Amino acid sequence: MPRPKAVTDDASAKQFLDAAAQLIDAMFVTSPDERPRRLSSIDFPATLEWLRKEDVVRLARDGGQPGVSRKSFDNRWESKEDFVNDAVIHTMLYRDAPNANPALQLADMASLTEAENVAQAIAQFCDAMLASLLSYPRSFLLLHIGPLLEQHPKLKAAIVEDMLRALAPWYEGYAKLFAAFGVRMRPGWTIERYGLTIQSMLDGFLLRSRVQDEQMEACSSDDASLFADAVVAFTLGVIDTSESSGLTSREALNAGVGPAPGVERLRSLPKAVD
Template sequence: MDERTVKHRLPYPYDQDLSGVLRRLNRRTPASRDRLANDPVTAAYLAAGMRLIGRHLGPCAVRTSADPEDVNAIDRPLLAFLSQRAVVAEVGTNPDPFPRMGSVSTLRSTWGCHSDFISDLLRFGLWSSHPSHCDAAEAADILERLLEGPDYVEALHRLGFWNILTLVDRPRFRLELFVTAAAEGDEVIQKAMAENFREIKEPWTEICEDLMRARGLRLRPGLTIDEFVDLISAMMEGTALRALADPRAGVIDRAAQRTLAGTGLLALIRGCVVRDDRSDDRSLEEAVHAMVYDLPASLYEAAY
C-alpha cells in the first residue's frame, strides 16, 4: 500500500502534517526531513511512545511492584520506560493501520540519537493540536452560557470543572509536569514548552476578551489580558497539581461537578474585573488598599 495512503488512514493527529512538529529527524535536507516526518513508520514510533507515556505517567498508570511484601515499594523509572528497546517492542503492538515492524536500527536511522527521539516525542505530545489538548471547542456549550446564559456563576463553575478534568483525566498534563521538571538546561525542551504554552494561550486570550466584552466587563487599570490569562492558567494548573498529588484533598467533587478551580475563577474575576459602565478606575493594588484601610482612591494616591 502506498505510504501516502497509509498516512491518510492514520488516526488524528498522526494523519496531520508533522513536518513543523518533528525537529530532530536524522536527515540533511529540509525536503527529506519533511518526507520522513510524514512517513507512517515515523508515526508508528510516535504512537508507541505516546502509549508508553500514557501507561507509565497516567491516568491509571501501571505501577510495578519492587517488593511484594511492601505495597509502597514500586519502581519509579522516570524516562527509562522510553528506552529504544521498549519503544521498538511497543511498535509490535500498534493497532491498524500503524506499521508494526520496528527495530532499533530503524529507530536510530530516523533519529540520530535517542535524545533526539525523546525531544520530538515530547514536542509531539505537547503539540496543541493533539487530542489531549484542552481544546476550547470542547467547551463550546459552556462558553455560550458565559456569553449570554442566565446563570454566569454556574457557568464559571462548569468551566472550572471541565478544565480541571481535562488536566487530571488525560496524560498530557502529567507529561507537561514531567517535561517542565526536565527543562532546566535543555534549550530544546524549553523551546518546545514555550511554543506549547503560547499555542494554548492565544485562543483563550481571544476568548476571554470576547467573554468580557459580551457582558460589559473590563480589566482593572494596570492589568493586561495576557496577565489575566496567565493568572487563570496558573490557578488551573496549580489546582490540578493539588488534585493529582492528594486525590483525597476534596479539590474535585465529581458528584456535584464542582472544583476549587471554579471558586478560583470567581475570585479572579471579582478582583481583576469591573463593570465597563461604572466609574471604578482603581488598580488592583488601589482596590485592595482601599478595602483593607477603608480609604477612597484619592487618599491612596496621595499616600503614594
C-alpha cells in the same frame, strides 16, 4: 549484649537523609554547572530516561503498521534526546489523540455569554476543564519535566513555543467573553496576564488534586470545586466595576478593607524623641 536495632531517626540516619537531600537539590538545579564539584562524578538521570528506545520500537510494532523497525527509528532520530524532544511535544499537543485535546473545550466558552448565572456558568466550565485534564495522565507531564527544562534548552524552547501557540486561541476567547459582558479589566491587567494566571492556577490545582485529593474535595462547595470558586473570585478581582472604576486590584482592596482596627490609633501616637 545484643546491639540495639538500627532506627531511621537517629543521628546516623540523619546524615544519610541529609546527603539524599543534597542530591535531590542538585537534581533540580537550572544548570549542571551549578552542582557542587563534589557531586560532579554522580550520574544524574536525564529527563525521561526511562523512555527506552527498545520499548518504543516494540510497542510501535505491536500496532501492526509497516515500516516500523529499529533501523527506521535510527534513520529518523540521530540521538535519543532528539526523539524525547519530539515525543514530549507530540504528547503534550495530543497529536496521537486529537479528540481528547482540552483545547476542544474552547467551543463551550461561547455558551457562557448566554448563561443567566454567569458565575455558575464559569464555575461549570472550569470544573469541566479540570476534570478533562485529570482524566488524562499526560496532563502531569509538564509538572514532571518542568523543573528540569533549564537543563534542556532546546526542549524548553520548543515547549514554550508550542504553549504560546496553544494559548493564543484561549486568550482570544477570554477577550470575546469580556467584551460580550461589557466589562473591562482593572489597570495593569491584560488578557494575556489574565490568561497566564488562569493557566498557572490550573497547573497548581492539577497537582494538588492528585496529591491532596481528599482535602481538595472537602474544600469544594456544594456546586463547584475549589478551583472553580478560585477562578470566579480571581476574575471578580481583576474586572473593573462601576463602584471602583479606575482602581487597580490592590487599590480596590485597600479601599474596600481599610486599615486594621487599631492601626489609626497607633499612627496617631506621638513618635519617640531620640
